[in-house]
Amino acid sequence: MAQTPRLAVGDKAPAFSLPDADGNTVQLSDFKGRKVIVYFYPAASTPGCTKQACDFRDSLAELNEAGLDVIGISPDKPEKLAKFRDAEGLTFPLLSDPEKKVLTAWGAFGEKSMYGKTVQGVIRSTFLVDESGNIEVAQYNVKAAHTKTKIQKYIELVKP
Template structure:
């Protein structure tokens, strides 16, 4: 099964998902400004924690450049709340337990892990522009060093 991969210029798939507190957050909430939408496999795992903390630590610079950040995983809101509180994350973490948004962005499907082909979340990052179009689409990103590379790519 091959999921769709998004490319720059594509319309970003709309979403409305619950955050860690059960409030609905939609892509449409960010119209008029850029937003990084990143997909990660599981809250509180080492790689995902490193990546989330990197976004947290770079949030001021991204925000200063007019870029918001939203993280999406299949985790339930209660797990996201624990993760957010433990790591003092200051951006929304959204819950996509049925993986519909992950699939819409091509961030769920076959991947290679430890030499085996498995089906799961493909660590991916997208920059959605102020009009809701994909500006940057990165698949199979590394948890470590990814935010620094993204900032370089965006000149932030």
């Protein structure tokens, strides 16, 4: 299994156009002029992904105040995302990429280690995209348990 190419600071963020939990199309270009955190997670309603999403939910007002929007992307279908959003009270877009084209373009799908085995899957990743659509922060293999700490670092990073 080959490793997918990884994005680095300064790279142009790959464009995307994906359905959200309600089937509405959301594009990265919708956020032009604002900084946006784009995070990729393996599966809605699983313990780690729920913790990560709830940490973003709980910090959303502070993130928005700092000029940061949040988008979560997984291979889940919109119907599953809608259930996840409603069950957890999530108020930021959750996007569906079942073909994994966007996940792959961002380097968030490929070879990873899981329970000591090498498998193909979603690589939990978080990116900060600047107002011009360039990667400002690229983090792969992030731990869901560390989301709160990372959020504070993003806020500190964008403060004037």
